[in-house]
Amino acid sequence: MARRTKIHVGLEIGTHKTCIVVGEVKADSAVKILGIGETKSAGVRKGEIHDYSQARACLKDALTKAEDASDVEIGSVFLAVTGAHITGINNRGTFRLPDDEPIVTAEHVEEARTIAREVHIPQNHVYIHPIIRNYWLDGLEHSTSPMGLFGKTVEADFHVVHGIGSRLQNSIKLVREMPLEVDDIVFAPIATAQMALDREQRERGALVIDIGGGTTDYALYLGGVITASGCIPVGGDHVTNDIHLVTGLPFSKAERLKITEGDASADPVRSVGTAKLTDERGFADVEINRAVLNEVIRQRLEETLRLVRQRLPDNAVASIGAGIFLTGGTSLMRGFHELAFEVFGRDIYRPELPEISGIQASFKDPRYATSIGLIRYAQIFDTESAAPPGIFGRVARMFWPFVK
Amino acid sequence: MIPYHRDPRQIIPSTAVKIIGLGGAGTNMLERIALDGMEGAELLAINTDIRTLGSCLAPEKIQLGVNLTKGLGAGGDPELGHQAVLEAEDAIRAAVTGRRIVFLCTGLGGGTGSGAAPIVTRIAREEGAFVVVFATMPFAFEGRRRRDQAETALNELVVLSNALVTFDNNRMGELVLAKQGIHDAFLAADQMICESMKAVIRLVIRPGLINVGLDDLMSALRTNRSRCLFGSGIATGKDRATRALRNALSSPLLDQGSLLKDARTVLVHLCGGEDLTLFEIELLMQSLQKFVPEEAHVLFGAAVDPAMGDALSLTLISALPEDSLAMAPRDSLSSASRDKPLPDPAPGVTPSSENEARTVEPQLESEDLWKPVTTPAPDADAPAAEKPASPPVVVAEFVAVTKEAPPEACVEAAPDPQQTDEEAERNAPGPGSSGGTPIPKKRPAGATPWSVTQGPKSLQPELAPIESFVLTPPLEPEGPKLKLGIKPVTPQSELSLDSTPRGRFEGETPNVIDGEDLDLPPFLRKKK
Numbered sequence: 007m008a009r010r011t012k013i014h015v016g017l018e019i020g021t022h023k024t025c026i027v028v029g030e031v032k033a034d035s036a037v038k039i040l041g042i043g044e045t046k047s048a049g050v051r052k053g054e055i056h057d058y059s060q061a062r063a064c065l066k067d068a069l070t071k072a073e074d075a076s077d078v079e080i081g082s083v084f085l086a087v088t089g090a091h092i093t094g095i096n097n098r099g100t101f102r103l104p105d106d107e108p109i110v111t112a113e114h115v116e117e118a119r120t121i122a123r124e125v126h127i128p129q130n131h132v133y134i135h136p137i138i139r140n141y142w143l144d145g146l147e148h149s150t151s152p153m154g155l156f157g158k159t160v161e162a163d164f165h166v167v168h169g170i171g172s173r174l175q176n177s178i179k180l181v182r183e184m185p186l187e188v189d190d191i192v193f194a195p196i197a198t199a200q201m202a203l204d205r206e207q208r209e210r211g212a213l214v215i216d217i218g219g220g221t222t223d224y225a226l227y228l229g230g231v232i233t234a235s236g237c238i239p240v241g242g243d244h245v246t247n248d249i250h251l252v253t254g255l256p257f258s259k260a261e262r263l264k265i266t267e268g269d270a271s272a273d274p275v276r277s278v279g280t281a282k283l284t285d286e287r288g289f290a291d292v293e294i295n296r297a298v299l300n301e302v303i304r305q306r307l308e309e310t311l312r313l314v315r316q317r318l319p320d321n322a323v324a325s326i327g328a329g330i331f332l333t334g335g336t337s338l339m340r341g342f343h344e345l346a347f348e349v350f351g352r353d354i355y356r357p358e359l360p361e362i363s364g365i366q367a368s369f370k371d372p373r374y375a376t377s378i379g380l381i382r383y384a385q386i387f388d389t390e391s392a393a394p395p396g397i398f399g400r401v402a403r404m405f406w407p408f409v410k
Numbered sequence: 411m412i413p414y415h416r417d418p419r420q421i422i423p424s425t426a427v428k429i430i431g432l433g434g435a436g437t438n439m440l441e442r443i444a445l446d447g448m449e450g451a452e453l454l455a456i457n458t459d460i461r462t463l464g465s466c467l468a469p470e471k472i473q474l475g476v477n478l479t480k481g482l483g484a485g486g487d488p489e490l491g492h493q494a495v496l497e498a499e500d501a502i503r504a505a506v507t508g509r510r511i512v513f514l515c516t517g518l519g520g521g522t523g524s525g526a527a528p529i530v531t532r533i534a535r536e537e538g539a540f541v542v543v544f545a546t547m548p549f550a551f552e553g554r555r556r557r558d559q560a561e562t563a564l565n566e567l568v569v570l571s572n573a574l575v576t577f578d579n580n581r582m583g584e585l586v587l588a589k590q591g592i593h594d595a596f597l598a599a600d601q602m603i604c605e606s607m608k609a610v611i612r613l614v615i616r617p618g619l620i621n622v623g624l625d626d627l628m629s630a631l632r633t634n635r636s637r638c639l640f641g642s643g644i645a646t647g648k649d650r651a652t653r654a655l656r657n658a659l660s661s662p663l664l665d666q667g668s669l670l671k672d673a674r675t676v677l678v679h680l681c682g683g684e685d686l687t688l689f690e691i692e693l694l695m696q697s698l699q700k701f702v703p704e705e706a707h708v709l710f711g712a713a714v715d716p717a718m719g720d721a722l723s724l725t726l727i728s729a730l731p732e733d734s735l736a737m738a739p740r741d742s743l744s745s746a747s748r749d750k751p752l753p754d755p756a757p758g759v760t761p762s763s764e765n766e767a768r769t770v771e772p773q774l775e776s777e778d779l780w781k782p783v784t785t786p787a788p789d790a791d792a793p794a795a796e797k798p799a800s801p802p803v804v805v806a807e808f809v810a811v812t813k814e815a816p817p818e819a820c821v822e823a824a825p826d827p828q829q830t831d832e833e834a835e836r837n838a839p840g841p842g843s844s845g846g847t848p849i850p851k852k853r854p855a856g857a858t859p860w861s862v863t864q865g866p867k868s869l870q871p872e873l874a875p876i877e878s879f880v881l882t883p884p885l886e887p888e889g890p891k892l893k894l895g896i897k898p899v900t901p902q903s904e905l906s907l908d909s910t911p912r913g914r915f916e917g918e919t920p921n922v923i924d925g926e927d928l929d930l931p932p933f934l935r936k937k938k
Contacts (some may be wrong), residue, residue, distance in 0.1 A: 051915075051918070052921070090921070238923070238928075239921050239928065240921075240928050243914060244928070244929070244931075246914075247912075247913040247914045247915060247929070247931070248931035248932070248933060250913045250914070251911060251912070251913050251930075251931050251934065252931055252933050252934065257913075257914065301933060302931060302933040305931070305932040305933045305936060306931065306932050306933070308932075309928075309932045313923065
């Protein structure tokens with residue numbers, strides 16, 4: 007059954023930028039990016055909104071830009087959320103079939119899924135995603151539902167992402183005030199992984215680390231399924247802040263130094279001499295010892311990566327086959343590859359964005375990975391939830407083929 | 411200003427306070443109180459079991475049932491506990507004679523606690539004391555029988571005692587994180603009881619600007635078959651009024667303030683440093699109104715204590731009919747543990763105020779600590795010498811820090827030389843010139859408590875009368891030496907952490923993972 011073209015919109019309210027991506031999913035599942043609306047964020051800190059009205063103004067601006075660029079009237083979006091309060095845990099639900107029923111039925115599977123989803127979470131938390139990892143039937147792994155098979159015990163393995171309800175509600179409220187509908191909220195690294203990893207990489211084991219302005223989000227895939235996800239509230243802002251605190255330079259100059267001169271590798275060759283910033287008249291403005299600058303940056307980023315590593319399950323790093331995929335603005339830092347290799351000892355990639363037609367060059371940018379990943383997520387979400395139309399639907403489509 | 415003597419009848423000397431620990435649980439609580447340093451009040455341990463009694467720290471001990479149980483416990487039988495206490499009635503009567511306030515701490519459900527508590531309460535009442543009973547209820551898993559025993563004893567205590575504060579062991583989980591040790595849980599419970607006791611003592615003993623006394627306390631706690639609601643909070647800094655209230659409400663006995671909505675009488679006691687403003691009080695009372703029903707009788711008291719620095723402490727006491735308490739929803743574990751109100755707020759609320767310092771004998775640790783650095787050999791009784799000796803900036807900081815610091819640290823930590831040095835430096839130019847010393851941004855200019863010369867000028871007009879109270883001469887010459895726990899010293903590292911600039915993330919809640927504040931540069935953190 008051929009599907010029609012569908013337009014999805016991804017929205018990420020990041021610490022540094024608010025970004026709306028409008029994408030068209032064609033009938034052959036190829037994604038075409040129609041336009042991007044991007045604006046600098048204000049009022050967001052460590053991935054969470056702390057100044058509501060500023061954040062709203064930014065979102066409004068990004069929305070206008072995205073609608074202009076794509077020539078689409080945006081009605082609903084997929085929203086990426088992040089923040090230190092969001093965590094993912096794995097849980098397995100076991101259901102033993104009644105003695106007189108040897109064949110697994112849909113109800114049995116559903117029961118196992120329900121049990122698996124009932125994770126003990128703090129009272130003020132809500133579920134964001136219950137993601138099915140795989141099923142087990144009498145100790146044997148099945149990647150799809152074992153419905154109709156013979157067996158005694160059905161188990162469902164879930165990765166449950168949860169976060170503080172009120173904070174998530176505020177993000178949703180912000181979007182609804184535009185007014186926009188929220189199709190679904192997605193934990194940012196999961197969206198990023200949709201973009202960064204293909205099926206084979208997930209099978210072999212891959213870790214996506216999205217180092218943005220205020221947070222570092224990660225998602226680990228092993229054996230094709232998500233195994234761990236989470237957020238560390240440290241990002242590029244912290245690097246700037248560190249430079250500011252150590253050297254006493256103002257934020258704007260610390261930021262410029264970080265972008266133009268900073269290097270995260272421990273390579274001593276790159277830490278020789280002084281780094282200079284010149285003002286608009288060409289005079290030397292700021293001078294700083296490269297060794298200090300690089301050391302400040304390196305220690306911050308190294309600590310962050312080590313925190314990620316520490317949070318992964320035991321032995322997980324050893325089973326990463328495909329490698330580690332870095333995205334997010336801070337991953338553009340010079341020498342970051344070397345540093346990440348030093349910490350994890352695995353292949354390090356910055357993802358190449360697959361099969362996107364359109365003005366490709368500007369989208370081959372790790373900073374957009376999450377937003378574009380949202381389109382992918384939307385596409386998968388759509389495929390999973392779209393039931394084949396019934397008889398009425400088919401009749402209706404003969405007359406009006408544009409309905410879903 | 412002309413100092414005048416306050417009518418001594420209003421005030422209860424703290425020698426008239428007796429704290430009794432009854433039974434095994436009561437003895438444990440008493441031990442915690444002794445360790446937390448309520449040296450002034452007399453401590454008395456009463457138990458049937460000679461082993462626990464022998465190891466108890468309390469200076470006074472009475473063994474129950476010398477002939478009946480022969481030094482063994484009551485074996486969980488209240489009848490045995492009842493009989494045992496009757497044997498020792500005279501000894502107990504002698505111990506409580508002449509005491510104005512008696513606090514009885516006990517764990518209900520067992521033999522000695524349930525059996526003897528009503529009798530001890532009755533004896534103390536007969537001797538004319540105001541009796542406040544702090545009782546813990548048994549865990550649910552201890553079974554129906556113990557629960558019933560506890561309930562029976564509780565019913566008697568409600569009638570006999572003047573005030574009853576119960577603490578349900580089942581709620582202990584809310585005091586500590588799930589993964590913390592059982593030891594911590596019991597410690598936290600004991601601490602809370604200890605803290606409630608201190609607050610009651612403070613209220614009754616210390617005269618304030620707007621005074622609340624025993625009479626107010628009694629009317630706050632006067633309902634038939636009531637349970638006491640208690641919350642105490644302390645905060646410093648800009649929005650200290652709201653934060654103090656929040657801390658007070660996060661007490662597990664208050665259920666985030668939701669229990670207050672049924673209260674008929676609420677006693678609110680505020681204590682702040684010299685920079686306590688009327689506006690703050692208004693602000694705090696306004697936000698409190700949201701939790702207290704409109705028709706409730708609010709008994710309000712306020713006191714000014716220079717030793718508070720820029721901290722503000724709030725104590726809420728109320729009583730609730732027992733049936734409405736049973737229906738109240740349980741507080742969530744996470745929210746209670748997040749901002750844990752327990753770790754001893756004593757340093758902040760300590761009444762080492764000027765008048766207190768003289769009511770109380772000058773052996774407060776703080777005095778000892780500060781004396782040598784300021785004036786060569788100041789007589790602590792002389793007001794002029796004391797004033798410059800009161801803590802400079804550090805007060806505010808340790809008040810804030812001890813809230814998180816484990817209480818053991820407070821007890822054991824010795825006066826930190828570094829801190830003293832710091833003070834010496836600040837005080838070096840002499841009290842008069844202290845106006846020129848750097849003052850942290852947070853502290854309003856009028857709040858420099860160590861400067862005598864500057865004081866009256868910089869105080870805000872409505873606080874002017876405070877000075878007169880502050881300079882009131884000794885009320886009780888012989889000086890009851892109630893030490894309401896000044897434990898000013900905390901590990902220095904925490905102090906320095908607090909004062910580190912954090913640039914863009916200034917003023918946010920610390921971003922702590924594995925004990926490291928991620929908002930500070932690793933470059934600086936790792937170097938240490």
